[in-house]
Amino acid sequence: MAENTLRIVAASLLSGGAIQQNWALEVEFQGIAQDWVLRTDNAATLAVSLPRAAEYALLKAARAAGVTVPEPLLLCEAPSVAGAPFFVMRRVAGIAAGHRVVKSDTLGGGREALAMALGRELARIHTITPPREDLHFLGAAPEDAALAFIAAQRAALDRQRQPRPALEWGLRHLERTAPSPVPPRLNHNDFRTGNIMVDEASITAVLDWEFAGWGDPAADLGWLCARCWRFGNVAQEAGGIGPRAALYAGYGEVDDARVRWWELAAHIRWAAIAIDQAERHICGVERNLELALTGHIVPELELDILHMVEARDA
């Protein structure tokens, strides 16, 4: 047997990932048994989602910045090998499922410790600044991330089959109260409960880098704290996991008002994504009950948005 022979002993499709497929691979490589994860695209890919090669480069950049991510092992862009581009990373042990993580008082070292650790991870991600040759695919940073967000969301609403007055209400409020721009940082853009893998002691991996981009670092904090990402455990404001104060303490210096602005933005962004996912089902690109039900999250998000605007305007 050649020294570099790789043998796949077992392969199984992992759950989760409406956009990507994740395969758990048990392999023997150079005679050593290893657990890998192979990540590749599903049939229908969201236009805003980055290709696998980009996600691989982000994993490498994040790892170099000290972020807890799975070790990226290899990238294959030739579609002839597996039908679509894919990359392989080392498999990390732990739990990511949001509804389970928010119920536990002990995972990740306990609520306080885990919220602080989330803050530290985000702070490390935000040490990455443009320009970066290895992250050229992210394009130029927006001059004003807040106004760019509003413009992008309005453009998305204009592409949809029906007007969304409640979302417009939220966007107009955001426009009236937009914070002044700050120097851009790398944003994970989906840093939330459900995408953070933890074991009993700590965070074991920050997953799902496919939406990363340059922006206002407070956007990541706002996305994590948004009520809609607390998995029902609304009292723990840092993702349903722990106290907001612990998250901020782990992060370092935080402009709370700026985070709150991005929290409202988070609800609008999630509503727009949910509408897009339902649209994939409705227009027939991908007939799927999970996508169909995602559309029915939107009314609750509208309620959240309207209540937040009312409180912020008071």
Next chain:
Amino acid sequence: MHEQPDAADLLETARALLLAELLPALPASKTFAARMIANAMAIAARATANPTAWPEPPDAALIRAGVYDPGTPQHDEVAARLLAIAQMRCAISNPRALRNHDLAG
């Protein structure tokens, strides 16, 4: 006239059977799918049972243009109408969220 029981009744009855007798017999890997089906049936039943008269939704373009901003004459009425519509939509899609909001004030 359709024969009775009506669509909402059929969906509710079928859903109850799914949850009471099929779900406990399913392997763990299939319970998520069963719960999604139950949720879809519940939404469809509520939508069928509630042929409510909806308020006219405010004009999205005018909201965007700032015509109903705070301090304008129509602001309070438009805000109240948006909230009423969102509550009615929630009552069909996710009534639990409506209750959570009542509790939160």
